[in-house]
Amino acid sequence: MKTINLKTKQQNHPIHIGENVLTMLPGILETAKTGQKIAIVSNQTIWELHGETLLATFAESDYTLHIILIPDGESYKTMDTVQTILDTLIEKHFERKDVLLAFGGGVIGDMAGFAAAIYLRGIPFVQIPTTLLAQVDAAIGGKTGVNHPSGKNLIGAFYQPICTLVELSFLDTLPKKEVLCGLAEVVKYGIIGNTGLFKYLETHSEKIATLNIKDHHRLWEYIIRWSCGDKATIVSADEREAGLRENLNFGHTIGHGIESASHYTLYSHGEAVALGMKAALELAETGRLLDKKSTKRMTSLLKKLGFKTKLDSSVTTEAVIEGMRTDKKIRNGKLRFILPTALGTVVTIDDVTMDDVRIAVDNLHA
Ligand SMILES: NC(=O)c1ccc[n+]([C@@H]2O[C@H](COP(=O)([O-])OP(=O)(O)OC[C@H]3O[C@@H](n4cnc5c(N)ncnc54)[C@H](O)[C@@H]3O)[C@@H](O)[C@H]2O)c1
Ligand SMILES: [Zn+2]
Structure with a gap:
């Protein structure tokens, strides 16, 4: 078992990772005096x-559970749906210290978290x-939040x-x-900052590509620990996305365009982000930020892990670009991109032109 601490101005938010971690829950709630x-x-x-x-976690305690x-x-x-959660909390007379x-x-996490944030101004x-x-990641x-x-x-x-x-279990x-969907975010952590994780993924790519977690708990525990640790560090430094947290958007600008252009059906979020990362690597290479060898190394890991690196012809470049326009990452009409300059290092570029993007997306079709 491993514990990582996400620190905000208010307090520590521990993340416990491993097997049988749920057994800790009654003790945690008791300490928090919920x-x-x-x-x-x-x-x-x-x-x-x-x-x-x-449910077994609570067998020995006298909490009242509402499912x-x-x-x-x-x-x-x-x-x-948030409204239905709130209705239940109200109906069951949940108070300030009760738990969601x-x-x-x-x-579930995004939605329940949002309900917890707004019920009685936070429970x-x-x-x-x-x-x-x-x-x-999530x-x-x-x-926390919901879609509109x-x-x-x-x-x-x-x-x-x-x-x-x-x-883990x-x-x-x-x-x-x-599994593949989550794996894209893992590769992202490797590329944007964690060279150790990236090399681990390279070394164990065959086993990882089977997407069989059940028989490889130890391997996945490392991967998850590293990823959680990276996200917790970034969020601890920049909770409200004023700077560093933006790095987590690597691969996501074009990725979101692809998801939207394919109506959220053809590709999972992770598959779209993997394609977005490939296109971003190419943008970095054409912009002379990244050398050819590094681009090739990162793209080939994506391939080895089983991600599609070619965009289906039914998803046109124009549709992807259109999909990107609604993205929250566009500031003052300019596209902001997180691009790698080497394995483990990224920079923010805010003057990428539409033409550059068009070429990079076009090349995903090739
Ligand atoms: N808050 C954040 O920072 C953040 C970051 C990334 C993504 N998100 C959000 O997360 C959502 C996507 O999350 P997701 O990929 O987990 O999708 P999801 O919650 O829809 O889960 C995917 C599917 O797996 C099933 N499932 C869940 N656990 C299972 C298990 N152990 N065994 C078998 N099936 C299981 C679910 O019922 C569902 O059908 C999106 O809404 C996205 O916006 C939020
Ligand atoms: Zn993502």
Whole structure:
């Protein structure tokens, strides 16, 4: 078991990573002097697979548990669903010290976190992420929120959990496509700052590419620890995204364009980000920020891990560019890009031209 501390101005937000970490939960709640009521927000898929494990954690304690199951899927990450969570909290007379626990992937975590942030102006919140993406990314950093018909994550709040419990064995049931999705963020941490992680991914690429976490817990524990540590360090230094945190957008500007252009169906977020990283590497190389050898090394890791590095012809360059226009990362009409200058080092470039981007996206089709 390993504990990483995410530090904000107010306090420490520990992240416990390993096997059987849920056993720590009653002790953590006791130390935090929370109330006796706990609302668990999850969905049917996760609850059927792992609900019993979570319930067993509370077998010896006398908390009153309320299970709120919401339908599975990004399309339910809405104000309406938040409203149903709030309705239950009100109906069950939740008070200031009572707890809201998110048990699921990023969708559940973002939404439950937002409900916790706004109910009575904030009640204690615990994150138990069950997807790789949520364990290495979404559940860490305190960004919570929901989608709006006009765009993703348009409504939200920064709200930190009192702790995050990253239980490896939950990933044993995760479909491979979801593993691949989280893996893109892992590669991102390697490229933007963690050369040790990047080399580890290179060395173990064959095993990792099987996307079989169940039989390789130790390997994945390293990967998750490193990734969580990186995100926690970045967020601790820049909680509100005034600077450093922006580096986490590497691969995401074009990635979001691809997701939008393919109507969020053809590619998962991770696959789109992998393509976005490939295009960003090319932008860096054409802009003479990055040498050919490094570009090749980073792109070839993406390939080895099983990411598609060619964009489907049905997703046109113009549609990708159009999709990028609604991105929050565009400031004053200019495109800001996080681009690598070497393995483990990135810079922000805010005068990338549309033509450069067009060529880079065009080349994804080649
Ligand atoms: N807050 C942040 O900083 C942040 C960062 C990145 C992404 N996000 C958000 O995260 C969301 C995506 O999260 P996600 O990729 O975890 O998707 P998700 O929450 O939709 O989970 C993916 C699928 O896996 C299922 N699942 C979850 N755990 C499982 C398990 N252990 N075994 C089997 N199936 C399981 C879910 O029911 C779902 O069908 C998006 O809404 C995105 O905006 C937030
Ligand atoms: Zn991402």
